[in-house]
Amino acid sequence: MRRPSAYRYIRFDLIWIPAVKWLMIINVAIFILQGISGIRPFYDLGLVPRSIWHDGKIYQLVTYMFFHGGFWHLAFNMLALWMFGSMMERTWGTRRFLKYYFLTGIGAGISTFLFTINSTIPTIGASGAIYGLLVAYAVTFPEHTIYLYFFIPIKAKYFAMIFAFIEFMASIAQPFHGDSIGHIAHLGGMVIGFVYLKHHNIWIWFGKTLRKTLDRTQKRQRVKEEREKENIRQDIDQILDKINRVGYQNLTKKERKTLDQGSAYLRDREKQQ
Template sequence: MTYYRYRFSFGYGLTPVVKNLMIIMGAIFLFQMLVHGWIEFYFGLVPILVRNNYFLWQLFTYIFLHGGFSHILFNLLALWMFGGELENYWGSKKFLFYFFFCGIGAGICTILFTPRIYQHIPVIGASGAIYGILLAFGWLFPNRPIFIYFLFPIPARYFVIIFGLIEFFSSMGGSGGGVAHLTHLGGLVFGIFYMVYPILRQKIRREYYKRKWSQRGPGSGGYYH
C-alpha cells in the first residue's frame, strides 16, 4: 500500500475523466460478480484469441474487468491518487488518450511476449494503464513524496524505478502467481515511449534543419522553422 500526500490530502477531488473511469470500472465489476466466467473469456484479453481469432476488441475491454476486490481497489485507489493530478496538468482529453494508450499498449505487449503455455489464460484489469500513470507521475513530478505504508517517504521518480525493476524481474517468470507482470511492464514501456517521443521528435527535427542549413551554406539565405 502506498500513500501520496500533497498539501493536506492525497488525490484531492475527483477530476471528470478519473471520476467517470472509476464509476464505469465499479459498475462493470459488479456486473462481473453476477455473470462470472464467460465475460472474462470474451472480454478479457486472451492472447491466443487475439492472435488466431482476431478478438481485437479485447485490447480495449480487458482494461475494465478485474479479478477481485483487492485488484479493483488497488487500481481505483491509484487512479484517484495519481490520475487526477495528471488530468489537471494535461487536460481531460490528453489524459484519457494517455490512459488508453498505455492500457492498449500493455495489452499488445502481453500478446507479443506471453509464453505459449499462458496464452489461453485471460488477462484482465487496468493495471497496465495504471502503471503508465505512475510512470507519467514520476516523470512530471519526480520529487513529489510517496509514502510507502503511510510511513516512509520516497520521491516519485525512485518509486517508479523500484516498481519498474520489480515488474521487469517478475516478468521473467511469465504470468505466474495470477499477476500479469508483462502487462504491468508493458504499461511502463508505452508510458516511457509517450513521454520520450516528443523530445526525440524535436531533436530529430532540429538535426534535420541543421544539416539542411549546412548543405545550403551560410550565404544562401533563407530561414527554417
C-alpha cells in the same frame, strides 16, 4: 517559477476529475454486475492472445482493462487511479489524460500479446494503464514525495524505479514460479508510457512495426490452416474413392472417424470464413 515547497508532496483532495471519475464508476459498475450476474466473461472480453490473432478479437485490447478478478485487484487499481490519475488529469487536461491512459493500457495489452502470443489464458485489469500513470507522475513530478506503504517517504522518481525493477524481475521469474499476475502488462505500461513521454515520434514507427508483425502472424496462420485443410481434403478424397470402389460398410473404424472429423472440421472452417 518555483512552486511552493508544500507542493512537493502529493495532495489528494476530494474534487472529482471528470475522466478519473467516470473511469472509476465504469470499472466499479462492471465489477458489481459481474458479482450480481455471476457471469465472468474473461475469455470473451479479457485479453486472450491467441484469440486476438486467431479469431480477430482486436477489441480485447481495450475491454480487458475494465474487468477485475477480485475486490482487492479492483480496489488497489482504483486507489492508484484516483491518486495519480487525478493529478495527471488536472495537469494535462481530460483529453490528453484519456489519450495517455488508453495508450498505455492498450500498449500493455500489446506487450502481453507479443510475449505470450499463443496463450489462451486471459489477462484482465487496468493495471497496465495504472503503471503507466505512475510513470507519468514520476516524469512530471520527479521530486514529489510519495509515502511507500503509507509510511516510508520516497521521491516519485525513485518510487517508479523501484516498481519498474520489481516488475522486471517478476516477469523474468514468472515462468519458474507461475503466478497469475500480469507482470509483462505492468512493465509494458511503464515502458510505453515512458517512451511516449520522452519520444513522441517513435509511435509512428511502433505503429507500423506492430501492423507488419500482426500481418505476418496472420499470414503464417492462414498458410498453416490452408495446409491443414488440404491434407484433410486429400485424406477425405482417398476415403471417398474407397467408398466408390468397395462401399461405406467396408471402411475401417479409423477411416470412418477420419471422414467424420475431417468433414466437420471443413464445415466449421467454411462457416468462419
